[in-house]
Amino acid sequence: MIDRRSFITSSIAFATAVAAGTEAEGRSAGSGAADNVLAPIESTVALVDRSLRGSAAFAAAARARGLDILEFTADVASIWMRELEPRLRSGPIAITGHTREATWFCLDLLARDFGACTLQRTAEAESVSFVISQTPGRRAALAPADVRAQWSTRHA
Amino acid sequence: MPKPPPGVAERDFQAALRDLEGVVGREWLFATDEDVLLYRDGYSPLWGEAEERFPSAAVAPNSVEQVQGVVKIANQYGLPLYPISTGRNLTYGGAAPAYSGSVVVDLKRMNRILDVSARDKTCLVEPGVSYFDLYRHLRTNKIPLWIDTADPGWGGLMGNALDRGGGYTDIEFRDHFDAHCGMEVVLPTGEVVRTGMGASPQAKTGQLFKYGLGPWIDGIFSQSNFGIVTKMGFWLMQEPEAALQVSVTVPKRRDVVPLVDTLHSLMCAHTVPSQVTVASPVMAGNNPELVRLRGSGGVSDADWDRFAASAGGAPFWAATFVYYGPSKVIAAQWEHTKERLSGIAGVGFRETASYTFPLSDEQVEAVADKARYGIPSLNLFSSRSAPGAPPLEGHIDFSPMIPPHGEELIALTDYTGKVYADQGFTPSFVAGMMFHPRTMICFHAVPTFRNAADNGRTRKLFETLVRGCADRGWPIYRIHPVFQKLGMEMFGFNNGALHRLHETLKDAIDPNGIVSPGRYDIWPKRLRGSQA
Numbered sequence: 001m002i003d004r005r006s007f008i009t010s011s012i013a014f015a016t017a018v019a020a021g022t023e024a025e026g027r028s029a030g031s032g033a034a035d036n037v038l039a040p041i042e043s044t045v046a047l048v049d050r051s052l053r054g055s056a057a058f059a060a061a062a063r064a065r066g067l068d069i070l071e072f073t074a075d076v077a078s079i080w081m082r083e084l085e086p087r088l089r090s091g092p093i094a095i096t097g098h099t100r101e102a103t104w105f106c107l108d109l110l111a112r113d114f115g116a117c118t119l120q121r122t123a124e125a126e127s128v129s130f131v132i133s134q135t136p137g138r139r140a141a142l143a144p145a146d147v148r149a150q151w152s153t154r155h156a
Numbered sequence: 157m158p159k160p161p162p163g164v165a166e167r168d169f170q171a172a173l174r175d176l177e178g179v180v181g182r183e184w185l186f187a188t189d190e191d192v193l194l195y196r197d198g199y200s201p202l203w204g205e206a207e208e209r210f211p212s213a214a215v216a217p218n219s220v221e222q223v224q225g226v227v228k229i230a231n232q233y234g235l236p237l238y239p240i241s242t243g244r245n246l247t248y249g250g251a252a253p254a255y256s257g258s259v260v261v262d263l264k265r266m267n268r269i270l271d272v273s274a275r276d277k278t279c280l281v282e283p284g285v286s287y288f289d290l291y292r293h294l295r296t297n298k299i300p301l302w303i304d305t306a307d308p309g310w311g312g313l314m315g316n317a318l319d320r321g322g323g324y325t326d327i328e329f330r331d332h333f334d335a336h337c338g339m340e341v342v343l344p345t346g347e348v349v350r351t352g353m354g355a356s357p358q359a360k361t362g363q364l365f366k367y368g369l370g371p372w373i374d375g376i377f378s379q380s381n382f383g384i385v386t387k388m389g390f391w392l393m394q395e396p397e398a399a400l401q402v403s404v405t406v407p408k409r410r411d412v413v414p415l416v417d418t419l420h421s422l423m424c425a426h427t428v429p430s431q432v433t434v435a436s437p438v439m440a441g442n443n444p445e446l447v448r449l450r451g452s453g454g455v456s457d458a459d460w461d462r463f464a465a466s467a468g469g470a471p472f473w474a475a476t477f478v479y480y481g482p483s484k485v486i487a488a489q490w491e492h493t494k495e496r497l498s499g500i501a502g503v504g505f506r507e508t509a510s511y512t513f514p515l516s517d518e519q520v521e522a523v524a525d526k527a528r529y530g531i532p533s534l535n536l537f538s539s540r541s542a543p544g545a546p547p548l549e550g551h552i553d554f555s556p557m558i559p560p561h562g563e564e565l566i567a568l569t570d571y572t573g574k575v576y577a578d579q580g581f582t583p584s585f586v587a588g589m590m591f592h593p594r595t596m597i598c599f600h601a602v603p604t605f606r607n608a609a610d611n612g613r614t615r616k617l618f619e620t621l622v623r624g625c626a627d628r629g630w631p632i633y634r635i636h637p638v639f640q641k642l643g644m645e646m647f648g649f650n651n652g653a654l655h656r657l658h659e660t661l662k663d664a665i666d667p668n669g670i671v672s673p674g675r676y677d678i679w680p681k682r683l684r685g686s687q688a
Contacts, residue, residue: 075535077309078521081288102537109244110310112194113264139183139191141216141264141284148183 011129014120015096047097052127058098076103088114091144094133104128115143158192158212161257172233176215179225187213195260197252199550199604201611209252214260220386227346230670239384241283241315247553254637254674274299278363280389283314287532300395302530304329309532314388318378322591324431324528329393338362340387344666363389381672382665396480401509405471407502409460412473412562420560430478435587438464438472451577478528551601556630579617644677
C-alpha cells in the first residue's frame with residue numbers, strides 16, 4: 001500500500017524524470033515503466049481535479065517542480081479541448097495528473113491517438129495519480145511531427 | 157507481426173502493405189502488433205477469445221485521393237478495409253473491425269472543418285472532425301451556432317451520424333443522420349460521388365437541400381458497407397436567446413402512461429423541443445429489495461407504489477427536458493406544458509436550470525447537463541467512479557426501441573429486469589429516452605469482462621434480450637458488431653428479404669467485397685456463407 005505522500009508526489013517526480021529523460025529517476029520514483037520515453041520533453045503539465053481530497057497538495061508539489069498546473073472540476077472535457085489536445089497535437093508532452101479514475105480512463109484513450117500512453121498509474125480510494133506521455137514506440141494517426149520523427153529514426 | 161487477412165497470402169499482404177506505404181507514407185501505415193492494439197475493442201464481449209476481432213493493420217490517409225489509392229490497392233489484393241472516423245463509440249465496438257484481418261482505414265487525419273456558414277447555419281466536415289473540434293471552432297470564432305453532440309462527446313460527427321446516433325437538442329438536429337445534408341463518398345470501386353445538391357458542381361445549395369435530383373441514396377451509406385464517406389454536411393442549431401431546463405415528476409408507477417402520452421403530444425406539436433428522458437428515481441439504485449423487485453418480472457403497480465412510499469416517497473417518474481428560444485416564448489411553452497399535465501394527481505413541476513446565451517467559459521464549466529446545450533462532455537464516465545460502482549471492464553449497449561407509450565416502458569422494464577435476474581445479473585435500470593419524435597430508446601448497459609466465462613454469460617444475456625424484445629415488438633435500432641448478424645435476423649420479414657436486398661446492393665456496388673465485410677451482416681459474395 002502506497003503512503004499518501006508518495007501517492008501525491010511519485011507521479012510528479014516520475015513526470016519530471018520523463019521530461020528530463022532521466023529514466024533512472026523515473027524508475028526509482030515508482031513504476032519502472034519508462035523504457036520508451038522521449039528525451040527531452042519540453043512541456044510537462046500537471047492536471048488537478050480540484051474536487052478531490054489531496055488536490056491542493058498535488059498542485060503545490062507540481063508547482064514546486066515548476067510544472068504548469070491545469071485545474072478543473074470533475075469533467076475534463078473543457079480542459080481537454082482548450083489545453084491538453086492542442087498541446088498533444090504539437091507535442092511532445094508529458095501529463096501528470098491527480099484525478100478520478102474515470103478522468104484517467106478518458107485521457108488514456110484520447111491521448112493514444114497522439115502517440116501517448118500511460119507510463120505510470122497509482123490508485124487510491126477515490127483518485128488516481130498518473131503520468132501519460134508521448135513516446136516514440138507508440139505511433140498514431142495524430143502523433144505530432146517530433147514524435148513521428150523519433151519513431152522514424154529508431155526504426156530506420 | 158499481425159496475421160494477414162483470411163484468404164490473402166503473406167507475400168501478397170506484405171506487397172499490399174508496401175503499396176499502402178507508397179500511398180500514405182511510412183509514418184501512416186501501422187502494421188506492428190503494438191500499432192494494431194490501438195484498434196482493439198476494449199469492451200469486446202469476445203475479449204481474449206479466438207473469435208475476438210482484430211485488424212491486420214491500419215492506414216491513415218490524409219485526403220480523398222489517398223483514400224482512393226487505398227481502395228485501389230485493396231481491390232488489387234482483396235484486402236478487406238474497415239473505415240473508422242474516431243472509433244470511440246466503445247459500447248458499439250470502438251475501432252475494431254467487424255471482420256478479423258481487415259485493414260482499418262483510420263480517418264482521424266482527415267479532420268478539416270471545410271466550411272461553417274453562420275448565415276445558413278450549416279457546416280461541411282471531414283470524417284476525423286470530432287464534436288470537440290467543431291465545438292472549439294465555433295466557440296473560438298464566436299459563431300453563434302450549436303452542435304448537437306453525442307454523450308459522451310469525444311466521438312466524431314460523421315461516425316456518429318453514419319451509425320445513426322442521437323443527441324439532446326432540438327428535433328431538427330438530434331437525429332444525427334437526419335441532420336446531415338449532402339455527402340461525398342469514395343465507392344469501393346474508387347470512384348468519388350457526391351449526393352444531394354452537391355452532385356451539381358456549381359450548386360450553392362449543397363448543404364441546404366438534401367435531395368438533389370433523382371433517387372435519394374444517402375441512407376444506404378448509414379449502418380452499412382457501401383463506401384467510405386469522406387465529407388458530410390450538417391445543419392447546425394442557431395444559438396437561442398435562452399434555455400430553461402425542467403423536471404416534471406409524477407408520484408405513481410402507472411402515471412407514466414399519461415405523462416409520456418402528453419409529452420409525446422407536446423413534442424409533436426413542437427411545444428417541447430428537446431430530447432425527453434423519462435427515468436424513475438424510485439427504481440434507480442442497488443438496494444437489495446429494489447434489485448429483487450426489478451428482477452421479479454411483474455410486481456403490481458400497488459406493490460411498486462408501496463415500495464416507493466417506504467423508500468422515502470420519491471416521485472416514481474421524472475421527465476427531464478429543455479425549452480430553447482426567446483424567454484417570453486419559453487415561459488408560454490412551459491405554462492402550456494403545465495396546463496396539459498395538470499390532470500395527473502400529484503404532478504410536480506420544477507425549473508432545474510436556466511441560461512441566457514452566450515455563456516462565458518466559467519458558465520460553460522458550471523453547466524450540469526452539458527449535452528443538452530450542445531457542449532461536449534465526458535461527464536457520463538463519472539459512473540465509473542461512482543461510490544459502490546461494481547468493478548467491470550466495460551459494457552455494450554442493448555438498445556431496444558419502443559413506441560412512446562408508458563405501458564410499453566413498464567412492460568419492457570418488467571421483461572428485461574427478469575431476464576437479467578434469471579441469468580444472474582443485476583437488472584439494468586431502464587429509462588425511456590425520446591431522441592426521435594415518435595419512439596423511445598431504452599438503453600441497457602450489458603457488462604463485459606476480461607474473461608471468457610463471464611463474457612459467455614454476457615453474450616447469452618444479450619442474445620436473450622435481443623430475441624425476447626424483438627418477439628415483443630421492441631427490436632433494437634443499433635447493435636455491436638459481434639451481434640450484427642443476430643440483430644439483422646430480427647429484421648427477417650419475408651424470409652430475410654431486406655438482408656437479401658442489402659447483399660444484392662453489396663454485390664453491385666462492391667464487386668470485390670473490400671469495404672467492411674460483415675458490417676450489419678452484409679457480406680460480399682466471396683465471403684458469404686463462410687460466416688455462419
